[in-house]
Each structure stands twice: as C-alpha cells, then as structure tokens.
Amino acid sequence: MDVQRREVFTELVTKDGVDTLAVEKTIPGGSSKRLLLLNKFDAQQLKKELENYLHTIYSKELSGMDATLSPADMVELFGEDEDE
Structure with a gap:
C-alpha cells in the first residue's frame, strides 16, 4: 500500500x-x-530517485536523532566517551 x-x-x-x-x-x-x-531505463531512473529519497529521509532522521533518543539509547548507539 x-x-x-x-x-x-x-x-x-x-x-x-x-x-x-x-x-x-x-x-x-x-x-x-x-x-x-x-522499461529498463525508466526503472533505473526510478531507482535513482528512490535512493535519493531514502538518503534524504535517513539523513533527516539521523540529524534529529539526538532529540528523540534517551541518554541510555545514545550510549548504546555510540558507546561510552572514552576520554572521561
């Protein structure tokens, strides 16, 4: 759908x-x-546009990720700060 x-x-x-x-x-x-x-050319163009769309969406999600994840989630995702 x-x-x-x-x-x-x-x-x-x-x-x-x-x-x-x-x-x-x-x-x-x-x-x-x-x-x-x-045809194969049209499908390739559509694939390119879909990849661009997904790249844009994922980039936006990543740039706003720190606002939606808890501190514990951030540590799990990126690891502990080793400089402490």
Whole structure:
C-alpha cells in the first residue's frame, strides 16, 4: 500500500519479447489500473530517485536523532566517551 492506502503492486509484462515493469493499483471489483509502465531505463531512473529519497529521509532522521533518543539509547548507539 502507498501513503494514500492504495493497494499497489508490480508485474513483469512481456510484449513481443520486450520486458517491462508495470506498476498498477487495485480498484474495487478486483481489477487493476496501470499507473506506470517502465522499461529498463525508466526503472533505473526510478531507482535513482528512490535512493535519493531514502538518503534524504535517513539523513533527516539521523540529524534529529539526538532529540528523540534517551541518554541510555545514545550510549548504546555510540558507546561510552572514552576520554572521561
């Protein structure tokens, strides 16, 4: 499911020996509607954008991590300060 609670799935579609990746959503009644049809170049571009997105999200989470972790969690994550 996506953030809008749509059931989304992928399917490998081959036509005339050419493989593509279909991204579809389930619609009421059990059928589906195609959202995207990707060739290998399109899929590579999408992969790149997904990696950029995940990098951004993880970086934001890490930069705010010290505000959400308890002192004990911080010690467990980073270890004791050895200079003390």
